[in-house]
Amino acid sequence: MNVYTAFVNGLAILLCSGVAAAEEKAAPVLAADPLASSGKVAMFLVLVVGMIFLLAWLVNKTRAGQWAGQTGKLKMLAVLPLGTKEKIAVIQAGDQQLVVGITAHQITTLATLDTPLEVSENQPASFAEILKMAVQK
Numbered sequence: 001m002n003v004y005t006a007f008v009n010g011l012a013i014l015l016c017s018g019v020a021a022a023e024e025k026a027a028p029v030l031a032a033d034p035l036a037s038s039g040k041v042a043m044f045l046v047l048v049v050g051m052i053f054l055l056a057w058l059v060n061k062t063r064a065g066q067w068a069g070q071t072g073k074l075k076m077l078a079v080l081p082l083g084t085k086e087k088i089a090v091i092q093a094g095d096q097q098l099v100v101g102i103t104a105h106q107i108t109t110l111a112t113l114d115t116p117l118e119v120s121e122n123q124p125a126s127f128a129e130i131l132k133m134a135v136q137k
Contacts (some may be wrong), residue, residue, distance in 0.1 A: 011061060060127035077119055
C-alpha cells in the first residue's frame, strides 16, 4: 500500500467516525403526530375565521357611521354607475339638489334640479342581515 491510499483510507475512517459521532449527538427525529398538527390547524382556522368576522363587524360599524352621519349640509341621494370609473350622482347641498358627473379626473355639475327628488330614509342593510339572507339561500 502506498502513502496516498493510506492517507485517503485514514481520512475516510476519521470522517466516518466524526459523522457517526455527530449522528449520535443529534436529537432523534420525532414522528409527526397527526392529531397534534390537526389541532394546530383547527386553532389557526378558528383564529382566521374570528378575524374575518371581527373585520366584517368593524367595516359594518364604520360604514353605518358614515351613512348615519350624513345629516349635515351635504348628502349623496342617488348614484348611477356608468362605467368602471364614471358615474352620475344626485347630491343635496342645503336646499338644492345637483346632478353631477363623476370621473376619475374631475367632478362636473350637469344640472340643478328645479323639483327636488323625494328622499327615502332607507338605511343600508347591515352585515348581519346580508349574512342571514346568504345563509338562507
